[in-house]
Amino acid sequence: MTGPVRVTPCPDGPLLVRGADVVTDEDGTDHPVTRPVVALCVCGKSGRRPWCDDTHRSIRRST
Ligand code: FES
Structure with missing residues (x-):
């Protein structure tokens, strides 16, 4: 992909x-990006890290 990487x-x-072309996780492992937009987990609870798997929704509901 070309052009700027935008993070929202x-x-x-x-x-x-x-x-983005690649996401590097906290262990230094590169994860190729194959879609125009990807969602990165910030809650730390995703089963598919570094990608978000919507687990954050259940965390928010239970607190
Ligand atoms: S932000 Fe962590 S699962 Fe969505």
Whole structure:
């Protein structure tokens, strides 16, 4: 992909990343990006990290 990478935080949810070619997780592992927009987990509870799997929704409801 070409052009700038844009990161948009969602209230109580993931970071939406547009225009990235790869995401590097906290362990240094590269994850190729194959879609125009991906959602990165910021709650730490996703079963598919670094991607958001909507687990944050159940966390928000239970608190
Ligand atoms: S932000 Fe969605 S599962 Fe963590």
